[in-house]
Amino acid sequence: MSAPTPRIAVIGARPGGLTCARGLQRHGIPVTVHDLDASPAARDQGGTLDMHPATGQHALREAGLWDAFSALSRPEGERMRLVGRDGRIVFDAAPAEGGQGNPEIDRGQLRGLLLDSLAPGTVRWGHKLTDAEPLGAGGHRLCFADGCTADVDLVVGADGAWSRTRRLLSDATPVYTGVTFVETGFDDADHRHPGLAALTGDGTMMALDDSRGFVAQRNSGGHIRTYIGMRTGEDWHRGDDGPALREALLKAFTGWSDDLLRFITDTDTGYVNRPLYALPVPHTWPHTPGVTLLGDAAHLMSPFSGMGANLAMRDGADLAAALLAHPTVDEAITAYEDILLPRSAEAAEGAAEGIAGAFAPDSARQTLAHLTRTA
Incomplete structure (x- = not known):
């Protein structure tokens, strides 16, 4: 990117936001991640995830973390079984030797892998965003519950289903x-x-x-x-x-x-x-200088898509790549959202159909x- 280096804040230390931060740091662009949790161990991170080749796996490779991920993943976890209400197994598909290409990993392990890849001090724990005041020219002053503030050139909303950052762009609610x-x-x-x-x-x-x-x-x-x-x-x-x-x-x-x-x-x-x-399908917003979204903040959908964390990580990788490839933050946001919004709409439609059928x-x-x- 052109000088001066932009001040970038990611709101939310979830897989998508951490993937974005990792991608930026690998190429020398400073970034700060703010998370409302008091520490990485403040709450349970949830169950297991299968990483898909075009989304989660792509993001891990772009982040330089594929080998570390492979050491933790469980190819055998791809097995899928359907049981009738009478307890009989009616469908049982074991993965091929070495897996079918979507290896499983616990959410907590994945988050730990991403956190460990970041420079010390990247994540500021206990930073709950309370407000973001526009400063003009795309800049914002971030205000946190502990009284701290930060002036930034780009706010990346990676803060999940009930995102506060989303309010800067959209009136949509889950x-x-x-x-x-x-x-x-x-x-x-x-x-x-x-x-x-x-x-x-x-x-x-x-x-x-x-x-x-x-x-x-x-x-x-x-x-x-x-x-x-x-x-x-x-x-x-x-x-x-x-x-x-x-x-x-x-x-x-x-x-x-x-x-x-x-x-x-x-x-x-x-x-x-x-x-x-x-979130409603499709969830879109007008281009707004200095702010964008990724993951559930952008496209919250039912877990029957199987794509939530995968899409969030691909979002993070794509946003980092756009910031590296374009001379200004505004051009990078535009390029990123041109990819993000149609991809999100397609996945969300599939997720809605999936939960309806299940x-x-x-x-x-x-x-x-x-x-x-x-x-």
């Missing part, structure tokens, strides 16, 4: 998809929960029927993370404690196999109620047909 997940988990599953471990297999197990179902995922360290989903109201049992949620779930899955019901009754981690939200009255048939086509 909308409830009609589906709620209840997350639960099982530790040392092969020894403590052998039946659930056998049913899950090495990768992902889905049991979907009549607008509800189970999605169980192998994580590293013998852990199985499970999402119990259903099409229901946005406030379904919100605020209820463990026993109340347990009874509500058992009632919702009356008639399902006892083998599957153990994903409800045998939890080691308790229950977390997670209504699923998505939580439909005939979801068992639709899911089996989809897996058979793509196997």
Whole structure:
């Protein structure tokens, strides 16, 4: 980029924002990442991710992190299994030798890999953005909850579903998809929960029927993370404690196999109620000097796309590349958004179709047909 070097702030230390920061630092462009969490260990980072060749894998290669990623990834985690509500396996696709090309990694491991690749002090923890005041010519003064401020030439909103940065560009807010997940988990599953471990297999197990179902995922360290989903109201049992949620779930899955019901009754981690939200499709905004978005801040979609983190990382890599390739921040934003917005719209449309099919009255048939086509 032309001198002087722009002051760049990434809001959110998530995979997309960290990928962007890594891409800039590799080429000598300084960047600061601000995150509201007090530390990297402040909260659980979620389950497992499969990295796709054209998105997540591309970003890792551009970041110079492919070999480090490969050492942590689990090709065997690509296995996909579909189980009927009676507990019988109806589809089971094991990956080819060495995997099919979408190796799995725990979200926490991926974030740790990206954090470790950055220069010390890049991420400023405990920096919750409260306001961004326009200064003219694309500049903004960022104000944080601890009283700190920072004047920057580019604000990159990588701050997730409920992004504060997005308010600088768009009035759009996430909308409830009609589906709620209840997350639960099982530790040392092969020894403590052998039946659930056998049913899950090495990768992902889905049991979907009549607008509800189970999605169980192998994580590293013998852990199985499970999402119990259903099409229901946005406030379904919100605020209820463990026993109340347990009874509500058992009632919702009356008639399902006892083998599957153990994903409800045998939890080691308790229950977390997670209504699923998505941004309107397409989500666009007018070009605004000095501000752009990536990841969920730009294109929040249901997890049934399988693309959320992958797209966020590709966004981060593409934005870094645009900033390196263009003489001004404004030209870089324009070039980046010309790629981002149509790609996001296409992926979000696919995600909406995916969750509609997975939580439909005939979801068992639709899911089996989809897996058979793509196997």
